[in-house]
Amino acid sequence: MKVYIKRGFDNEIANHNFYAAFDGFKQMGFEIQYFNEINDISDHNKEDIIVGYVDDVRTVFSQYRIVPPEIDYPEELQSYLGRRIWKSKLSLIANNPEKWNVFIKPVEDKKFTGAVIRGTKDLMGCGVYGEDPEIFCSEVVNFVAEWRCFVRHGKILDIRRYKGNWRVHFDYKIVENAVSQFTSAPHGYAIDFGLTDKGETLLIEVNDGYALGHYGLFSLDYAKLLSARWAELTNTIDECNF
Template sequence: MRAYVQQGSQEDFNFLSLDQTAHWFWERGYEVIRFDYPELGAGVLDRGLRQFSEETIVAGGVGTIREALQRAGRPLPENLDLPQCLDNWIGRRFWTSTLDEIRSLVEANAGLLPVHVKPLRHHKKFKGRVIAEFRDLIPTADIDGEMPVLVQEVVRFASEWRASVFRGRIVHVGNYAGDPLLFPDANRMQGALKAFVSPPVACAMDWGVTEAGETLLVEVNDAFALGAYGIRGSIYTAMIEARWRQLMGLADNGVGEWLSM
Protein backbone atom coordinates (compact mmCIF):
# COMPACT_ATOMS: atom_id res chain seq x y z
CA MET A 1 0.00 0.00 0.00
CA ARG A 2 1.28 3.45 -0.92
CA ALA A 3 0.46 6.61 1.06
CA TYR A 4 1.03 9.94 -0.65
CA VAL A 5 1.34 12.51 2.15
CA GLN A 6 1.48 16.22 1.40
CA GLN A 7 4.79 17.92 2.13
CA GLY A 8 4.10 21.25 3.78
CA SER A 9 6.53 24.09 4.31
CA GLN A 10 7.66 24.98 7.82
CA GLU A 11 5.51 28.12 7.68
CA ASP A 12 2.33 26.07 7.23
CA PHE A 13 0.18 25.63 10.34
CA ASN A 14 -0.21 21.91 9.58
CA PHE A 15 3.47 21.22 8.85
CA LEU A 16 4.04 19.06 11.94
CA SER A 17 0.71 17.30 11.52
CA LEU A 18 1.65 16.23 7.99
CA ASP A 19 5.04 14.99 9.17
CA GLN A 20 3.36 12.98 11.93
CA THR A 21 0.90 11.52 9.44
CA ALA A 22 3.73 10.39 7.16
CA HIS A 23 5.53 8.79 10.11
CA TRP A 24 2.42 6.99 11.30
CA PHE A 25 1.73 5.52 7.85
CA TRP A 26 5.38 4.43 7.73
CA GLU A 27 4.99 2.75 11.14
CA ARG A 28 2.10 0.75 9.70
CA GLY A 29 4.41 -0.56 6.99
CA TYR A 30 3.13 1.57 4.12
CA GLU A 31 5.35 3.01 1.43
CA VAL A 32 5.24 6.76 2.08
CA ILE A 33 5.78 9.29 -0.70
CA ARG A 34 5.81 13.00 0.09
CA PHE A 35 4.54 15.51 -2.46
CA ASP A 36 4.00 19.25 -2.78
CA TYR A 37 0.64 20.71 -3.76
CA PRO A 38 1.93 21.98 -7.15
CA GLU A 39 2.98 18.41 -8.00
CA LEU A 40 -0.60 17.28 -7.52
CA GLY A 41 -1.81 19.92 -9.97
CA ALA A 42 0.91 18.90 -12.42
CA GLY A 43 -0.40 15.34 -12.50
CA VAL A 44 2.40 13.61 -10.60
CA LEU A 45 -0.13 11.53 -8.63
CA ASP A 46 -2.51 10.86 -11.53
CA ARG A 47 -1.23 7.38 -12.35
CA GLY A 48 -1.70 6.19 -8.80
CA LEU A 49 -5.09 7.87 -8.48
CA ARG A 50 -6.49 6.45 -11.72
CA GLN A 51 -4.69 3.18 -12.44
CA PHE A 52 -3.68 1.94 -8.98
CA SER A 53 -6.44 3.35 -6.80
CA GLU A 54 -6.70 0.15 -4.72
CA GLU A 55 -3.11 0.65 -3.57
CA THR A 56 -3.15 4.44 -3.21
CA ILE A 57 -4.03 6.71 -0.29
CA VAL A 58 -3.69 10.50 -0.32
CA ALA A 59 -3.37 12.52 2.89
CA GLY A 60 -3.15 16.29 3.13
CA GLY A 61 -5.10 19.49 3.67
CA VAL A 62 -8.74 19.99 2.73
CA GLY A 63 -7.96 21.68 -0.58
CA THR A 64 -5.40 19.03 -1.45
CA ILE A 65 -7.80 16.15 -0.90
CA ARG A 66 -10.56 17.84 -2.86
CA GLU A 67 -8.14 18.40 -5.74
CA ALA A 68 -6.99 14.77 -5.58
CA LEU A 69 -10.57 13.52 -5.72
CA GLN A 70 -11.30 15.70 -8.73
CA ARG A 71 -8.20 14.44 -10.51
CA ALA A 72 -9.35 10.89 -9.79
CA GLY A 73 -12.72 11.70 -11.38
CA ARG A 74 -14.61 11.35 -8.11
CA PRO A 75 -17.44 13.59 -6.83
CA LEU A 76 -16.65 15.94 -3.98
CA PRO A 77 -18.34 15.27 -0.64
CA GLU A 78 -20.75 17.76 0.85
CA ASN A 79 -19.50 19.61 3.91
CA LEU A 80 -20.92 18.07 7.08
CA ASP A 81 -20.92 21.16 9.34
CA LEU A 82 -24.27 21.09 11.21
CA PRO A 83 -26.48 18.20 10.02
CA GLN A 84 -30.20 18.86 10.39
CA CYS A 85 -30.63 15.48 12.08
CA LEU A 86 -28.58 16.82 15.01
CA ASP A 87 -30.69 19.94 15.67
CA ASN A 88 -31.38 18.84 19.24
CA TRP A 89 -27.68 18.94 20.05
CA ILE A 90 -26.78 22.22 18.33
CA GLY A 91 -28.61 24.54 20.71
CA ARG A 92 -28.52 27.69 18.58
CA ARG A 93 -30.03 29.12 15.42
CA PHE A 94 -28.19 28.52 12.17
CA TRP A 95 -29.09 29.19 8.57
CA THR A 96 -27.62 29.59 5.11
CA SER A 97 -27.14 32.99 3.54
CA THR A 98 -24.76 34.85 1.23
CA LEU A 99 -21.88 37.20 1.90
CA ASP A 100 -23.88 40.07 0.41
CA GLU A 101 -26.69 39.48 2.89
CA ILE A 102 -24.19 39.50 5.76
CA ARG A 103 -22.67 42.73 4.45
CA SER A 104 -26.15 44.25 4.36
CA LEU A 105 -26.73 43.23 7.98
CA VAL A 106 -23.55 45.01 8.99
CA GLU A 107 -24.43 48.15 7.00
CA ALA A 108 -27.85 48.26 8.64
CA ASN A 109 -26.36 47.49 12.07
CA ALA A 110 -29.05 44.83 12.38
CA GLY A 111 -30.01 43.38 15.72
CA LEU A 112 -28.98 39.88 14.62
CA LEU A 113 -25.31 40.77 15.05
CA PRO A 114 -22.91 39.38 16.06
CA VAL A 115 -23.07 36.15 14.06
CA HIS A 116 -20.53 33.49 13.19
CA VAL A 117 -20.00 33.13 9.43
CA LYS A 118 -18.09 30.51 7.45
CA PRO A 119 -18.11 29.40 3.80
CA LEU A 120 -20.84 26.86 3.13
CA ARG A 121 -18.87 24.92 0.51
CA HIS A 122 -15.50 26.49 -0.23
CA HIS A 123 -13.76 26.42 3.14
CA LYS A 124 -10.50 27.73 1.69
CA LYS A 125 -12.07 31.08 0.79
CA PHE A 126 -11.85 32.43 4.33
CA LYS A 127 -11.65 31.18 7.88
CA GLY A 128 -14.88 31.10 9.86
CA ARG A 129 -15.21 34.23 11.99
CA VAL A 130 -17.50 36.26 14.20
CA ILE A 131 -18.96 39.25 12.34
CA ALA A 132 -20.01 42.14 14.55
CA GLU A 133 -18.89 45.23 12.63
CA PHE A 134 -17.47 46.39 9.31
CA ARG A 135 -13.82 45.64 10.09
CA ASP A 136 -14.69 41.97 10.61
CA LEU A 137 -15.63 41.78 6.92
CA ILE A 138 -12.29 43.08 5.61
CA PRO A 139 -10.76 39.59 5.03
CA THR A 140 -13.72 38.81 2.74
CA ALA A 141 -13.54 42.04 0.72
CA ASP A 142 -12.35 40.37 -2.50
CA ILE A 143 -14.85 37.49 -2.35
CA ASP A 144 -17.97 37.39 -4.52
CA GLY A 145 -21.00 38.47 -2.53
CA GLU A 146 -23.07 35.62 -3.98
CA MET A 147 -20.93 33.04 -2.20
CA PRO A 148 -23.10 30.88 0.10
CA VAL A 149 -22.22 30.97 3.79
CA LEU A 150 -23.31 29.17 6.94
CA VAL A 151 -24.46 31.60 9.62
CA GLN A 152 -24.82 30.80 13.31
CA GLU A 153 -25.77 32.59 16.48
CA VAL A 154 -22.67 33.22 18.55
CA VAL A 155 -22.21 30.95 21.56
CA ARG A 156 -19.36 31.39 24.01
CA PHE A 157 -17.73 28.09 24.90
CA ALA A 158 -15.61 27.65 28.01
CA SER A 159 -14.13 24.44 26.65
CA GLU A 160 -14.03 22.70 23.25
CA TRP A 161 -13.37 19.05 22.44
CA ARG A 162 -12.97 16.84 19.39
CA ALA A 163 -14.66 13.44 19.47
CA SER A 164 -13.14 11.25 16.76
CA VAL A 165 -15.76 8.88 15.36
CA PHE A 166 -14.77 5.72 13.51
CA ARG A 167 -17.05 2.93 12.36
CA GLY A 168 -19.91 4.13 14.54
CA ARG A 169 -17.89 4.54 17.74
CA ILE A 170 -16.21 7.40 19.56
CA VAL A 171 -12.59 6.28 19.61
CA HIS A 172 -10.94 9.37 21.11
CA VAL A 173 -11.88 12.66 22.74
CA GLY A 174 -9.32 15.47 22.92
CA ASN A 175 -9.43 19.04 24.21
CA TYR A 176 -8.41 21.68 21.66
CA ALA A 177 -9.52 24.94 23.30
CA GLY A 178 -10.49 26.29 26.69
CA ASP A 179 -10.60 24.56 30.06
CA PRO A 180 -9.17 21.01 29.74
CA LEU A 181 -10.95 19.97 32.94
CA LEU A 182 -14.42 20.94 31.73
CA PHE A 183 -15.41 17.73 29.95
CA PRO A 184 -18.47 17.44 27.66
CA ASP A 185 -21.45 15.32 28.68
CA ALA A 186 -20.75 11.78 27.46
CA ASN A 187 -24.45 10.95 27.23
CA ARG A 188 -25.03 13.95 24.97
CA MET A 189 -22.19 12.88 22.69
CA GLN A 190 -23.41 9.29 22.49
CA GLY A 191 -26.99 10.40 21.91
CA ALA A 192 -25.98 12.61 18.99
CA LEU A 193 -23.91 9.83 17.47
CA LYS A 194 -26.91 7.48 17.56
CA ALA A 195 -29.08 10.15 15.92
CA PHE A 196 -26.56 10.92 13.16
CA VAL A 197 -28.18 9.82 9.91
CA SER A 198 -25.81 8.26 7.33
CA PRO A 199 -22.52 9.39 8.87
CA PRO A 200 -19.29 8.76 6.96
CA VAL A 201 -17.14 5.85 8.06
CA ALA A 202 -14.92 8.34 9.90
CA CYS A 203 -15.43 11.91 11.03
CA ALA A 204 -15.00 14.24 14.00
CA MET A 205 -17.81 15.68 16.08
CA ASP A 206 -16.57 18.83 17.82
CA TRP A 207 -18.24 19.68 21.12
CA GLY A 208 -18.32 22.80 23.25
CA VAL A 209 -19.21 23.25 26.91
CA THR A 210 -20.81 26.59 27.75
CA GLU A 211 -20.10 28.49 30.95
CA ALA A 212 -23.49 27.25 32.15
CA GLY A 213 -22.29 23.67 31.67
CA GLU A 214 -24.38 22.81 28.60
CA THR A 215 -22.79 20.51 26.02
CA LEU A 216 -23.47 21.64 22.43
CA LEU A 217 -22.31 20.43 19.04
CA VAL A 218 -19.85 22.91 17.52
CA GLU A 219 -19.64 21.23 14.11
CA VAL A 220 -18.96 17.96 12.32
CA ASN A 221 -15.79 17.61 10.25
CA ASP A 222 -15.03 15.01 7.61
CA ALA A 223 -12.14 12.64 8.35
CA PHE A 224 -10.39 13.03 5.01
CA ALA A 225 -8.43 16.02 6.37
CA LEU A 226 -8.56 16.14 10.16
CA GLY A 227 -6.14 17.31 12.80
CA ALA A 228 -5.09 14.46 15.11
CA TYR A 229 -5.69 16.23 18.46
CA GLY A 230 -3.87 13.56 20.45
CA ILE A 231 -5.38 10.45 18.89
CA ARG A 232 -3.11 7.43 18.43
CA GLY A 233 -1.38 7.42 15.07
CA SER A 234 -2.55 3.93 14.10
CA ILE A 235 -6.19 4.93 14.64
CA TYR A 236 -5.79 8.32 12.98
CA THR A 237 -4.28 6.91 9.79
CA ALA A 238 -6.85 4.10 9.71
CA MET A 239 -9.58 6.75 9.79
CA ILE A 240 -7.95 8.64 6.92
CA GLU A 241 -7.54 5.44 4.90
CA ALA A 242 -11.09 4.21 5.45
CA ARG A 243 -12.65 7.55 4.56
CA TRP A 244 -10.38 7.97 1.52
CA ARG A 245 -11.46 4.57 0.20
CA GLN A 246 -15.10 5.47 0.79
CA LEU A 247 -14.71 8.72 -1.14
CA MET A 248 -12.94 6.88 -3.94
CA GLY A 249 -15.81 4.40 -4.24
CA LEU A 250 -13.58 1.47 -3.28
CA ALA A 251 -14.64 -1.59 -1.30
CA ASP A 252 -14.25 -1.34 2.46
CA ASN A 253 -11.00 -3.15 3.30
CA GLY A 254 -11.89 -3.40 6.99
CA VAL A 255 -9.08 -1.17 8.19
CA GLY A 256 -9.60 -0.30 11.85
CA GLU A 257 -12.20 -2.99 12.50
CA TRP A 258 -9.92 -4.31 15.24
CA LEU A 259 -11.04 -1.32 17.33
CA SER A 260 -14.43 -2.95 17.91
CA MET A 261 -12.98 -6.27 19.05
Protein backbone atom coordinates (compact mmCIF):
# COMPACT_ATOMS: atom_id res chain seq x y z
CA MET A 1 0.00 0.00 0.00
CA LYS A 2 1.16 3.50 -0.87
CA VAL A 3 -0.19 6.84 0.31
CA TYR A 4 -0.56 9.75 -2.11
CA ILE A 5 -0.44 13.21 -0.50
CA LYS A 6 -1.72 16.38 -2.17
CA ARG A 7 0.83 19.16 -2.73
CA GLY A 8 0.05 22.84 -3.25
CA PHE A 9 1.27 25.38 -5.79
CA ASP A 10 4.55 25.73 -3.85
CA ASN A 11 5.17 21.96 -3.99
CA GLU A 12 4.75 21.71 -0.22
CA ILE A 13 2.03 19.57 1.40
CA ALA A 14 -1.14 21.52 0.61
CA ASN A 15 -2.59 21.99 4.11
CA HIS A 16 -2.33 20.99 7.77
CA ASN A 17 -4.86 18.15 7.41
CA PHE A 18 -2.75 16.49 4.73
CA TYR A 19 0.38 17.07 6.79
CA ALA A 20 -1.19 15.34 9.79
CA ALA A 21 -2.02 12.36 7.58
CA PHE A 22 1.52 12.39 6.18
CA ASP A 23 2.95 12.33 9.70
CA GLY A 24 0.71 9.46 10.78
CA PHE A 25 1.38 7.26 7.76
CA LYS A 26 5.09 8.07 7.93
CA GLN A 27 5.20 6.90 11.55
CA MET A 28 3.73 3.57 10.43
CA GLY A 29 6.37 3.22 7.72
CA PHE A 30 4.22 3.43 4.60
CA GLU A 31 5.60 4.60 1.28
CA ILE A 32 4.59 8.22 0.62
CA GLN A 33 4.20 9.73 -2.83
CA TYR A 34 2.95 13.17 -3.80
CA PHE A 35 0.70 14.68 -6.44
CA ASN A 36 -0.21 18.18 -7.54
CA GLU A 37 -3.16 17.26 -9.75
CA ILE A 38 -5.11 14.08 -9.19
CA ASN A 39 -4.94 13.13 -12.87
CA ASP A 40 -1.13 13.12 -12.63
CA ILE A 41 -1.31 9.79 -10.77
CA SER A 42 -0.76 7.04 -13.32
CA ASP A 43 0.14 3.99 -11.23
CA HIS A 44 -2.59 3.99 -8.58
CA ASN A 45 -3.77 0.69 -7.12
CA LYS A 46 -7.13 0.32 -5.43
CA GLU A 47 -5.63 -0.10 -1.96
CA ASP A 48 -3.46 3.04 -2.28
CA ILE A 49 -4.87 5.83 -0.12
CA ILE A 50 -5.45 9.31 -1.55
CA VAL A 51 -5.03 12.17 0.92
CA GLY A 52 -6.47 15.23 -0.79
CA TYR A 53 -9.52 17.40 -1.20
CA VAL A 54 -12.96 15.83 -1.48
CA ASP A 55 -12.98 16.22 -5.28
CA ASP A 56 -9.57 14.51 -5.53
CA VAL A 57 -10.74 11.50 -3.55
CA ARG A 58 -14.05 11.25 -5.37
CA THR A 59 -12.29 11.39 -8.74
CA VAL A 60 -10.33 8.28 -7.80
CA PHE A 61 -13.42 6.59 -6.38
CA SER A 62 -15.23 7.21 -9.66
CA GLN A 63 -12.49 5.33 -11.50
CA TYR A 64 -13.47 2.27 -9.47
CA ARG A 65 -17.22 3.04 -9.71
CA ILE A 66 -17.40 3.72 -5.98
CA VAL A 67 -20.09 6.15 -4.81
CA PRO A 68 -19.85 6.97 -1.08
CA PRO A 69 -23.28 7.02 0.56
CA GLU A 70 -24.92 10.08 2.03
CA ILE A 71 -24.55 9.85 5.83
CA ASP A 72 -25.01 13.44 7.05
CA TYR A 73 -28.16 12.71 9.08
CA PRO A 74 -28.47 8.96 9.79
CA GLU A 75 -31.96 7.62 10.30
CA GLU A 76 -31.11 6.02 13.64
CA LEU A 77 -29.81 9.34 15.01
CA GLN A 78 -32.80 11.56 14.14
CA SER A 79 -33.72 11.95 17.82
CA TYR A 80 -30.38 13.68 18.49
CA LEU A 81 -30.94 16.50 15.98
CA GLY A 82 -33.37 18.55 18.06
CA ARG A 83 -34.58 20.40 14.97
CA ARG A 84 -36.36 19.74 11.68
CA ILE A 85 -34.19 18.96 8.66
CA TRP A 86 -35.49 18.46 5.13
CA LYS A 87 -34.32 18.44 1.52
CA SER A 88 -35.07 21.13 -1.04
CA LYS A 89 -33.59 22.90 -4.05
CA LEU A 90 -31.43 26.01 -3.80
CA SER A 91 -33.67 27.92 -6.22
CA LEU A 92 -36.72 27.27 -4.05
CA ILE A 93 -35.04 28.94 -1.07
CA ALA A 94 -33.31 31.71 -3.04
CA ASN A 95 -36.48 32.82 -4.84
CA ASN A 96 -38.85 32.72 -1.87
CA PRO A 97 -37.93 35.16 0.93
CA GLU A 98 -40.73 33.80 3.12
CA LYS A 99 -38.64 30.61 3.40
CA TRP A 100 -35.59 32.46 4.73
CA ASN A 101 -34.24 32.34 8.28
CA VAL A 102 -33.10 28.82 7.50
CA PHE A 103 -29.74 27.04 7.45
CA ILE A 104 -28.82 25.43 4.13
CA LYS A 105 -25.99 23.21 2.96
CA PRO A 106 -25.46 21.14 -0.20
CA VAL A 107 -26.38 17.47 -0.26
CA GLU A 108 -23.26 16.89 -2.38
CA ASP A 109 -20.40 17.32 0.06
CA LYS A 110 -18.44 20.60 -0.08
CA LYS A 111 -20.23 21.95 -3.17
CA PHE A 112 -20.52 25.20 -1.23
CA THR A 113 -20.22 26.23 2.41
CA GLY A 114 -23.36 25.93 4.51
CA ALA A 115 -24.93 29.20 5.64
CA VAL A 116 -27.88 30.69 7.50
CA ILE A 117 -30.02 32.55 4.97
CA ARG A 118 -31.64 35.68 6.41
CA GLY A 119 -31.22 38.01 3.44
CA THR A 120 -29.98 38.35 -0.13
CA LYS A 121 -26.34 38.85 0.88
CA ASP A 122 -26.33 35.48 2.66
CA LEU A 123 -26.92 33.76 -0.68
CA MET A 124 -23.59 35.02 -2.05
CA GLY A 125 -21.26 32.07 -2.56
CA CYS A 126 -24.07 29.53 -2.37
CA GLY A 127 -24.55 27.33 -5.39
CA VAL A 128 -22.68 26.64 -8.59
CA TYR A 129 -23.07 28.50 -11.89
CA GLY A 130 -25.62 26.85 -14.14
CA GLU A 131 -26.77 24.38 -11.49
CA ASP A 132 -29.64 24.16 -9.04
CA PRO A 133 -28.18 21.83 -6.42
CA GLU A 134 -30.17 19.76 -3.99
CA ILE A 135 -29.74 21.08 -0.46
CA PHE A 136 -30.43 20.21 3.14
CA CYS A 137 -32.49 22.79 5.03
CA SER A 138 -32.54 23.08 8.79
CA GLU A 139 -34.33 25.14 11.39
CA VAL A 140 -31.85 27.64 12.82
CA VAL A 141 -30.28 26.68 16.16
CA ASN A 142 -27.91 28.89 18.14
CA PHE A 143 -24.86 26.76 18.92
CA VAL A 144 -22.49 28.39 21.41
CA ALA A 145 -19.77 25.77 20.86
CA GLU A 146 -19.15 22.88 18.47
CA TRP A 147 -17.02 19.74 18.67
CA ARG A 148 -15.91 16.95 16.35
CA CYS A 149 -15.95 13.38 17.64
CA PHE A 150 -13.67 10.98 15.74
CA VAL A 151 -14.75 7.33 15.58
CA ARG A 152 -12.91 4.30 14.22
CA HIS A 153 -14.47 0.83 14.26
CA GLY A 154 -17.10 2.04 16.71
CA LYS A 155 -14.57 3.42 19.22
CA ILE A 156 -14.33 7.12 20.05
CA LEU A 157 -10.73 8.21 19.47
CA ASP A 158 -11.03 11.80 20.65
CA ILE A 159 -13.30 14.85 20.67
CA ARG A 160 -11.99 18.25 19.60
CA ARG A 161 -13.62 21.68 19.87
CA TYR A 162 -13.47 23.58 16.59
CA LYS A 163 -15.75 26.54 17.22
CA GLY A 164 -17.24 28.61 20.01
CA ASN A 165 -16.86 29.18 23.73
CA TRP A 166 -14.13 27.05 25.34
CA ARG A 167 -15.67 27.49 28.79
CA VAL A 168 -18.75 25.39 28.06
CA HIS A 169 -18.94 21.64 27.51
CA PHE A 170 -21.12 19.05 25.83
CA ASP A 171 -22.91 16.16 27.56
CA TYR A 172 -20.55 13.25 26.94
CA LYS A 173 -23.26 10.67 27.67
CA ILE A 174 -25.32 11.94 24.72
CA VAL A 175 -22.28 11.64 22.45
CA GLU A 176 -21.51 8.11 23.64
CA ASN A 177 -25.14 7.04 23.24
CA ALA A 178 -25.32 8.43 19.72
CA VAL A 179 -22.15 6.63 18.67
CA SER A 180 -23.40 3.34 20.13
CA GLN A 181 -26.78 3.73 18.38
CA PHE A 182 -25.24 4.52 14.99
CA THR A 183 -25.57 0.91 13.86
CA SER A 184 -25.04 1.68 10.16
CA ALA A 185 -21.84 3.63 10.86
CA PRO A 186 -18.85 3.33 8.54
CA HIS A 187 -15.54 2.06 9.88
CA GLY A 188 -14.13 5.58 10.06
CA TYR A 189 -16.06 8.82 10.44
CA ALA A 190 -16.50 12.01 12.44
CA ILE A 191 -19.69 13.10 14.15
CA ASP A 192 -20.14 16.76 15.10
CA PHE A 193 -22.08 17.94 18.14
CA GLY A 194 -22.97 21.40 19.38
CA LEU A 195 -24.11 22.91 22.65
CA THR A 196 -27.05 25.29 22.21
CA ASP A 197 -27.75 28.49 24.11
CA LYS A 198 -30.44 26.46 25.91
CA GLY A 199 -27.88 23.94 27.18
CA GLU A 200 -28.84 21.11 24.81
CA THR A 201 -26.22 18.83 23.26
CA LEU A 202 -27.41 18.25 19.68
CA LEU A 203 -26.09 16.37 16.68
CA ILE A 204 -24.88 18.77 13.99
CA GLU A 205 -23.95 16.29 11.26
CA VAL A 206 -21.93 13.18 10.42
CA ASN A 207 -18.84 13.48 8.20
CA ASP A 208 -17.56 10.57 6.15
CA GLY A 209 -14.04 9.45 7.00
CA TYR A 210 -12.45 9.38 3.56
CA ALA A 211 -11.70 13.15 3.59
CA LEU A 212 -12.23 15.29 6.67
CA GLY A 213 -10.49 17.88 8.83
CA HIS A 214 -8.46 16.52 11.74
CA TYR A 215 -8.94 19.48 14.14
CA GLY A 216 -5.91 18.47 16.20
CA LEU A 217 -6.56 14.72 16.37
CA PHE A 218 -3.28 12.87 16.93
CA SER A 219 -1.76 12.20 13.52
CA LEU A 220 -1.48 8.44 14.04
CA ASP A 221 -5.17 8.18 14.95
CA TYR A 222 -6.07 10.38 11.99
CA ALA A 223 -4.15 8.26 9.50
CA LYS A 224 -5.67 5.05 10.85
CA LEU A 225 -9.18 6.52 10.59
CA LEU A 226 -8.60 7.51 6.95
CA SER A 227 -7.23 4.05 6.21
CA ALA A 228 -10.18 2.28 7.85
CA ARG A 229 -12.71 4.12 5.72
CA TRP A 230 -10.65 3.84 2.52
CA ALA A 231 -10.34 0.07 2.92
CA GLU A 232 -14.06 -0.27 3.62
CA LEU A 233 -15.12 1.73 0.56
CA THR A 234 -12.64 0.03 -1.77
CA ASN A 235 -13.18 -3.44 -0.29
CA THR A 236 -9.46 -3.86 0.32
CA ILE A 237 -7.43 -4.87 3.37
CA ASP A 238 -6.93 -2.19 6.02
CA GLU A 239 -3.19 -2.41 6.58
CA CYS A 240 -3.48 0.05 9.49
CA ASN A 241 -5.87 -2.14 11.48
CA PHE A 242 -3.58 -2.72 14.43
